[in-house]
Amino acid sequence: MKILVIEDDEQTASYIVRGLREHGHAADHTPDGRDGFLMAGSGGYDALVVDRMVPSLDGLSLVRALRSAKIDAPVLFLTALRGIGDRVEGLEAGGDDYLVKPFAFAELLARLQALGRRPPLAALTTTLCVNDLQLDLLKRTATRGGEKIELQPREFRLLEFLMRHSERVVTRTMLLESVWEFHFDPKTNIVETHMSRLRGKISRGGRDSELIHTVRGLGYVLRASSS
Incomplete structure:
Protein backbone atom coordinates (compact mmCIF):
# COMPACT_ATOMS: atom_id res chain seq x y z
CA MET A 1 0.00 0.00 0.00
CA LEU A 124 -20.19 -1.07 -4.13
CA THR A 125 -23.57 -1.97 -5.60
CA THR A 126 -26.25 0.29 -4.16
CA THR A 127 -28.94 -0.17 -6.80
CA LEU A 128 -30.27 -3.37 -8.39
CA CYS A 129 -32.18 -3.24 -11.67
CA VAL A 130 -34.07 -5.83 -13.71
CA ASN A 131 -36.01 -4.44 -16.64
CA ASP A 132 -37.90 -1.43 -15.21
CA LEU A 133 -37.79 -2.78 -11.65
CA GLN A 134 -35.32 -0.96 -9.41
CA LEU A 135 -34.24 -1.60 -5.83
CA ASP A 136 -32.34 1.11 -3.93
CA LEU A 137 -30.36 -0.67 -1.22
CA LEU A 138 -29.44 2.53 0.62
CA LYS A 139 -32.86 4.14 0.72
CA ARG A 140 -34.52 0.71 1.03
CA THR A 141 -37.06 1.56 -1.65
CA ALA A 142 -38.44 -0.30 -4.66
CA THR A 143 -39.88 1.20 -7.83
CA ARG A 144 -41.21 -0.11 -11.11
CA GLY A 145 -41.44 2.25 -14.05
CA GLY A 146 -40.66 5.04 -11.60
CA GLU A 147 -43.67 4.22 -9.41
CA LYS A 148 -42.95 3.35 -5.79
CA ILE A 149 -43.79 -0.13 -4.51
CA GLU A 150 -44.52 -0.49 -0.80
CA LEU A 151 -42.71 -3.53 0.59
CA GLN A 152 -42.52 -5.02 4.05
CA PRO A 153 -38.96 -5.67 5.34
CA ARG A 154 -39.15 -9.41 4.58
CA GLU A 155 -40.54 -8.74 1.11
CA PHE A 156 -37.67 -6.34 0.48
CA ARG A 157 -35.14 -9.01 1.49
CA LEU A 158 -36.87 -11.57 -0.69
CA LEU A 159 -36.87 -9.27 -3.71
CA GLU A 160 -33.24 -8.30 -3.10
CA PHE A 161 -32.21 -11.96 -3.08
CA LEU A 162 -34.13 -12.66 -6.30
CA MET A 163 -32.64 -9.62 -8.04
CA ARG A 164 -29.10 -10.47 -6.95
CA HIS A 165 -29.66 -13.90 -8.52
CA SER A 166 -31.66 -12.73 -11.53
CA GLU A 167 -31.79 -15.13 -14.47
CA ARG A 168 -30.84 -17.99 -12.10
CA VAL A 169 -33.18 -20.46 -10.45
CA VAL A 170 -33.32 -20.17 -6.67
CA THR A 171 -34.74 -23.01 -4.64
CA ARG A 172 -37.08 -22.92 -1.67
CA THR A 173 -34.22 -24.06 0.55
CA MET A 174 -32.00 -21.22 -0.65
CA LEU A 175 -34.72 -18.72 0.16
CA LEU A 176 -35.41 -20.17 3.60
CA GLU A 177 -31.72 -20.01 4.50
CA SER A 178 -30.92 -16.59 3.01
CA VAL A 179 -34.11 -14.61 3.57
CA TRP A 180 -35.53 -16.23 6.73
CA GLU A 181 -32.26 -17.65 8.10
CA PHE A 182 -33.91 -21.02 8.61
CA HIS A 183 -31.57 -23.98 8.36
CA PHE A 184 -34.44 -26.42 8.52
CA ASP A 185 -37.76 -26.82 6.72
CA PRO A 186 -40.48 -25.18 8.85
CA LYS A 187 -43.09 -27.30 7.03
CA THR A 188 -45.17 -24.24 6.21
CA ASN A 189 -46.00 -22.37 3.01
CA ILE A 190 -44.19 -19.24 4.21
CA VAL A 191 -42.14 -18.96 1.00
CA GLU A 192 -45.11 -19.47 -1.27
CA THR A 193 -47.23 -16.95 0.64
CA HIS A 194 -44.60 -14.22 0.54
CA MET A 195 -43.77 -14.95 -3.10
CA SER A 196 -47.44 -14.64 -4.10
CA ARG A 197 -47.77 -11.32 -2.27
CA LEU A 198 -44.51 -10.02 -3.76
CA ARG A 199 -45.56 -11.03 -7.27
CA GLY A 200 -48.77 -9.07 -6.94
CA LYS A 201 -46.93 -5.99 -5.76
CA ILE A 202 -44.26 -5.86 -8.43
CA SER A 203 -46.73 -6.63 -11.23
CA ARG A 204 -48.87 -3.87 -9.70
CA GLY A 205 -52.09 -5.79 -9.79
CA GLY A 206 -51.42 -7.27 -13.21
CA ARG A 207 -50.81 -3.92 -14.89
CA ASP A 208 -47.20 -4.86 -15.65
CA SER A 209 -45.58 -7.98 -17.04
CA GLU A 210 -44.66 -10.76 -14.63
CA LEU A 211 -41.01 -10.84 -13.58
CA ILE A 212 -41.05 -13.69 -11.03
CA HIS A 213 -41.55 -17.07 -12.67
CA THR A 214 -42.05 -20.50 -11.13
CA VAL A 215 -39.77 -23.25 -12.39
CA ARG A 216 -41.83 -26.32 -11.66
CA GLY A 217 -40.08 -28.78 -9.37
CA LEU A 218 -37.08 -26.48 -8.87
CA GLY A 219 -37.98 -23.06 -7.50
CA TYR A 220 -38.24 -19.52 -8.79
CA VAL A 221 -36.44 -17.23 -11.19
CA LEU A 222 -36.63 -13.47 -11.66
CA ARG A 223 -36.11 -12.44 -15.24
CA ALA A 224 -37.33 -9.79 -17.66
CA SER A 225 -39.45 -12.13 -19.79
CA SER A 226 -41.25 -15.47 -19.48
CA SER A 227 -39.31 -17.03 -22.35
Whole structure:
Protein backbone atom coordinates (compact mmCIF):
# COMPACT_ATOMS: atom_id res chain seq x y z
CA MET A 1 0.00 0.00 0.00
CA LYS A 2 0.99 3.61 -0.56
CA ILE A 3 0.18 5.58 2.59
CA LEU A 4 0.34 9.28 3.42
CA VAL A 5 0.93 10.22 7.06
CA ILE A 6 -0.26 13.73 7.99
CA GLU A 7 1.11 14.23 11.49
CA ASP A 8 2.89 17.25 13.01
CA ASP A 9 4.58 15.38 15.86
CA GLU A 10 7.88 14.40 14.27
CA GLN A 11 8.60 11.56 16.69
CA THR A 12 5.18 9.95 16.12
CA ALA A 13 5.41 10.46 12.37
CA SER A 14 8.89 8.95 12.19
CA TYR A 15 7.73 5.94 14.21
CA ILE A 16 4.77 5.32 11.90
CA VAL A 17 6.65 5.86 8.65
CA ARG A 18 9.53 3.61 9.70
CA GLY A 19 7.15 0.86 10.77
CA LEU A 20 5.14 1.03 7.55
CA ARG A 21 8.27 0.84 5.41
CA GLU A 22 9.60 -2.10 7.44
CA HIS A 23 6.36 -3.93 6.61
CA GLY A 24 6.78 -3.32 2.88
CA HIS A 25 4.53 -0.29 2.44
CA ALA A 26 5.42 2.97 0.70
CA ALA A 27 4.96 5.85 3.13
CA ASP A 28 5.17 9.63 2.73
CA HIS A 29 4.87 12.23 5.45
CA THR A 30 3.91 15.86 5.88
CA PRO A 31 3.34 17.78 9.11
CA ASP A 32 1.06 20.32 7.45
CA GLY A 33 -2.66 19.93 6.72
CA ARG A 34 -2.72 22.11 3.64
CA ASP A 35 0.27 20.30 2.13
CA GLY A 36 -1.40 17.03 3.08
CA PHE A 37 -4.50 18.01 1.10
CA LEU A 38 -2.40 18.81 -1.97
CA MET A 39 -0.37 15.60 -1.68
CA ALA A 40 -3.49 13.45 -1.15
CA GLY A 41 -5.07 14.97 -4.24
CA SER A 42 -2.19 14.11 -6.52
CA GLY A 43 -0.32 11.23 -4.96
CA GLY A 44 -2.57 8.23 -5.64
CA TYR A 45 -2.53 7.05 -2.03
CA ASP A 46 -4.25 3.87 -0.90
CA ALA A 47 -4.84 5.23 2.62
CA LEU A 48 -4.21 8.29 4.77
CA VAL A 49 -3.26 8.54 8.45
CA VAL A 50 -4.46 11.95 9.64
CA ASP A 51 -3.84 13.66 12.97
CA ARG A 52 -6.77 15.91 13.85
CA MET A 53 -4.61 18.72 15.24
CA VAL A 54 -2.27 19.50 12.33
CA PRO A 55 -1.47 23.14 11.40
CA SER A 56 -2.72 25.19 8.41
CA LEU A 57 -5.71 22.93 7.83
CA ASP A 58 -6.94 20.80 10.74
CA GLY A 59 -7.67 17.13 10.21
CA LEU A 60 -11.46 17.45 10.11
CA SER A 61 -11.38 20.28 7.58
CA LEU A 62 -8.78 18.41 5.56
CA VAL A 63 -10.92 15.28 5.27
CA ARG A 64 -14.07 17.27 4.50
CA ALA A 65 -12.18 19.02 1.71
CA LEU A 66 -10.94 15.70 0.35
CA ARG A 67 -14.44 14.24 0.27
CA SER A 68 -15.79 17.39 -1.40
CA ALA A 69 -13.07 17.00 -4.03
CA LYS A 70 -14.20 13.38 -4.60
CA ILE A 71 -10.95 11.97 -3.20
CA ASP A 72 -12.12 8.76 -1.54
CA ALA A 73 -8.88 7.26 -0.19
CA PRO A 74 -9.65 5.64 3.21
CA VAL A 75 -8.77 7.85 6.18
CA LEU A 76 -7.62 6.65 9.59
CA PHE A 77 -7.84 9.46 12.12
CA LEU A 78 -5.04 9.32 14.69
CA THR A 79 -5.59 11.64 17.65
CA ALA A 80 -5.42 12.20 21.37
CA LEU A 81 -9.10 13.26 21.36
CA ARG A 82 -10.78 10.20 22.80
CA GLY A 83 -14.36 11.22 23.54
CA ILE A 84 -17.28 9.49 21.82
CA GLY A 85 -18.33 12.86 20.40
CA ASP A 86 -14.85 13.34 18.93
CA ARG A 87 -14.99 9.95 17.25
CA VAL A 88 -18.44 10.56 15.83
CA GLU A 89 -17.32 13.96 14.56
CA GLY A 90 -14.35 12.39 12.81
CA LEU A 91 -16.42 9.69 11.14
CA GLU A 92 -19.11 12.14 10.08
CA ALA A 93 -16.43 14.35 8.52
CA GLY A 94 -15.57 11.49 6.17
CA GLY A 95 -13.12 9.41 8.16
CA ASP A 96 -13.23 5.63 7.87
CA ASP A 97 -11.65 4.67 11.18
CA TYR A 98 -10.43 6.30 14.37
CA LEU A 99 -7.45 5.36 16.54
CA VAL A 100 -6.69 7.09 19.84
CA LYS A 101 -3.17 7.95 21.04
CA PRO A 102 -1.24 6.36 22.61
CA PHE A 103 -1.53 3.42 20.24
CA ALA A 104 0.19 0.16 19.38
CA PHE A 105 1.73 0.11 15.92
CA ALA A 106 0.43 -3.42 15.36
CA GLU A 107 -3.13 -2.14 15.74
CA LEU A 108 -2.54 0.83 13.43
CA LEU A 109 -1.11 -1.51 10.81
CA ALA A 110 -4.01 -3.95 11.14
CA ARG A 111 -6.54 -1.13 10.78
CA LEU A 112 -4.82 0.22 7.67
CA GLN A 113 -4.68 -3.23 6.12
CA ALA A 114 -8.39 -3.68 6.84
CA LEU A 115 -9.14 -0.35 5.16
CA GLY A 116 -7.06 -1.43 2.19
CA ARG A 117 -9.20 -4.55 1.75
CA ARG A 118 -12.42 -2.55 1.47
CA PRO A 119 -13.71 -2.11 -2.04
CA PRO A 120 -13.83 1.48 -3.26
CA LEU A 121 -17.19 3.16 -2.82
CA ALA A 122 -17.70 3.29 -6.57
CA ALA A 123 -17.46 -0.51 -6.67
CA LEU A 124 -20.19 -1.07 -4.13
CA THR A 125 -23.57 -1.97 -5.60
CA THR A 126 -26.25 0.29 -4.16
CA THR A 127 -28.94 -0.17 -6.80
CA LEU A 128 -30.27 -3.37 -8.39
CA CYS A 129 -32.18 -3.24 -11.67
CA VAL A 130 -34.07 -5.83 -13.71
CA ASN A 131 -36.01 -4.44 -16.64
CA ASP A 132 -37.90 -1.43 -15.21
CA LEU A 133 -37.79 -2.78 -11.65
CA GLN A 134 -35.32 -0.96 -9.41
CA LEU A 135 -34.24 -1.60 -5.83
CA ASP A 136 -32.34 1.11 -3.93
CA LEU A 137 -30.36 -0.67 -1.22
CA LEU A 138 -29.44 2.53 0.62
CA LYS A 139 -32.86 4.14 0.72
CA ARG A 140 -34.52 0.71 1.03
CA THR A 141 -37.06 1.56 -1.65
CA ALA A 142 -38.44 -0.30 -4.66
CA THR A 143 -39.88 1.20 -7.83
CA ARG A 144 -41.21 -0.11 -11.11
CA GLY A 145 -41.44 2.25 -14.05
CA GLY A 146 -40.66 5.04 -11.60
CA GLU A 147 -43.67 4.22 -9.41
CA LYS A 148 -42.95 3.35 -5.79
CA ILE A 149 -43.79 -0.13 -4.51
CA GLU A 150 -44.52 -0.49 -0.80
CA LEU A 151 -42.71 -3.53 0.59
CA GLN A 152 -42.52 -5.02 4.05
CA PRO A 153 -38.96 -5.67 5.34
CA ARG A 154 -39.15 -9.41 4.58
CA GLU A 155 -40.54 -8.74 1.11
CA PHE A 156 -37.67 -6.34 0.48
CA ARG A 157 -35.14 -9.01 1.49
CA LEU A 158 -36.87 -11.57 -0.69
CA LEU A 159 -36.87 -9.27 -3.71
CA GLU A 160 -33.24 -8.30 -3.10
CA PHE A 161 -32.21 -11.96 -3.08
CA LEU A 162 -34.13 -12.66 -6.30
CA MET A 163 -32.64 -9.62 -8.04
CA ARG A 164 -29.10 -10.47 -6.95
CA HIS A 165 -29.66 -13.90 -8.52
CA SER A 166 -31.66 -12.73 -11.53
CA GLU A 167 -31.79 -15.13 -14.47
CA ARG A 168 -30.84 -17.99 -12.10
CA VAL A 169 -33.18 -20.46 -10.45
CA VAL A 170 -33.32 -20.17 -6.67
CA THR A 171 -34.74 -23.01 -4.64
CA ARG A 172 -37.08 -22.92 -1.67
CA THR A 173 -34.22 -24.06 0.55
CA MET A 174 -32.00 -21.22 -0.65
CA LEU A 175 -34.72 -18.72 0.16
CA LEU A 176 -35.41 -20.17 3.60
CA GLU A 177 -31.72 -20.01 4.50
CA SER A 178 -30.92 -16.59 3.01
CA VAL A 179 -34.11 -14.61 3.57
CA TRP A 180 -35.53 -16.23 6.73
CA GLU A 181 -32.26 -17.65 8.10
CA PHE A 182 -33.91 -21.02 8.61
CA HIS A 183 -31.57 -23.98 8.36
CA PHE A 184 -34.44 -26.42 8.52
CA ASP A 185 -37.76 -26.82 6.72
CA PRO A 186 -40.48 -25.18 8.85
CA LYS A 187 -43.09 -27.30 7.03
CA THR A 188 -45.17 -24.24 6.21
CA ASN A 189 -46.00 -22.37 3.01
CA ILE A 190 -44.19 -19.24 4.21
CA VAL A 191 -42.14 -18.96 1.00
CA GLU A 192 -45.11 -19.47 -1.27
CA THR A 193 -47.23 -16.95 0.64
CA HIS A 194 -44.60 -14.22 0.54
CA MET A 195 -43.77 -14.95 -3.10
CA SER A 196 -47.44 -14.64 -4.10
CA ARG A 197 -47.77 -11.32 -2.27
CA LEU A 198 -44.51 -10.02 -3.76
CA ARG A 199 -45.56 -11.03 -7.27
CA GLY A 200 -48.77 -9.07 -6.94
CA LYS A 201 -46.93 -5.99 -5.76
CA ILE A 202 -44.26 -5.86 -8.43
CA SER A 203 -46.73 -6.63 -11.23
CA ARG A 204 -48.87 -3.87 -9.70
CA GLY A 205 -52.09 -5.79 -9.79
CA GLY A 206 -51.42 -7.27 -13.21
CA ARG A 207 -50.81 -3.92 -14.89
CA ASP A 208 -47.20 -4.86 -15.65
CA SER A 209 -45.58 -7.98 -17.04
CA GLU A 210 -44.66 -10.76 -14.63
CA LEU A 211 -41.01 -10.84 -13.58
CA ILE A 212 -41.05 -13.69 -11.03
CA HIS A 213 -41.55 -17.07 -12.67
CA THR A 214 -42.05 -20.50 -11.13
CA VAL A 215 -39.77 -23.25 -12.39
CA ARG A 216 -41.83 -26.32 -11.66
CA GLY A 217 -40.08 -28.78 -9.37
CA LEU A 218 -37.08 -26.48 -8.87
CA GLY A 219 -37.98 -23.06 -7.50
CA TYR A 220 -38.24 -19.52 -8.79
CA VAL A 221 -36.44 -17.23 -11.19
CA LEU A 222 -36.63 -13.47 -11.66
CA ARG A 223 -36.11 -12.44 -15.24
CA ALA A 224 -37.33 -9.79 -17.66
CA SER A 225 -39.45 -12.13 -19.79
CA SER A 226 -41.25 -15.47 -19.48
CA SER A 227 -39.31 -17.03 -22.35
